[in-house]
Amino acid sequence: MNQHPIERLIEAADSAIRKEDFDTLIDIYADDAVLVITPGMNATGKAQIRKAFEAIAAHFSHNLDVRQAGMKILETGDTALVLARTIVSTPDTPPVSRNATYVFRKNPAGHWLCVIDNSYGHEMFSHQDA
């Protein structure tokens, strides 16, 4: 089966995170994208998202590994919802599995871009005033 273009993008993003190739990573986001850094704290726009990933890389001693153990894509027109099993690990900690939710939009040139990156999914409820 052919891979969905969004699956390829997410694999490229995971690889860019592992290599700390932030130029490649940031290209996957729309100009006004929102990244949930941690529940209750968001980065908005490419500059903030890049800074957040640099800080995350440093926080994990430049050994962060992010992979998807499975992905479901619900798509209509130029909008797609991705439900993923995201595995986050470092050499020093046991892998953590997250039920991540991502929203992608197709731009007028036909390229998918990430507009909402919420790797925490419903964990947002455990951390806040919900």
Add this chain to the structure above:
Amino acid sequence: MNQHPIERLIEAADSAIRKEDFDTLIDIYADDAVLVITPGMNATGKAQIRKAFEAIAAHFSHNLDVRQAGMKILETGDTALVLARTIVSTPDTPPVSRNATYVFRKNPAGHWLCVIDNSYGHEMFSHQDA
């Protein structure tokens, strides 16, 4: 705090489901919206979504109750991701809590419409080939 317009829409949709007011319900969806009827089976477009809700109402003996126990909205530009704790119940069965995921888009007139309605969230992984 003011309620987000999307929260009001979802409350109106839940009320419409309880009353089986399918005209009101279907107005909340975009023309090309996708509804996950059950993991692996989707309805696309207003006509299919309406039929699906009619079948769901009959399946639950016209006693279906849907409410949100909590909602988080991540919004950027004309796209919003909703993470909800959705409680589905009937008089004869214990309430079921679902980690629902909805995507809304703002149309050119400035009205939010549901484009992806996946009340099953990551339950999709338990039912399929992932």
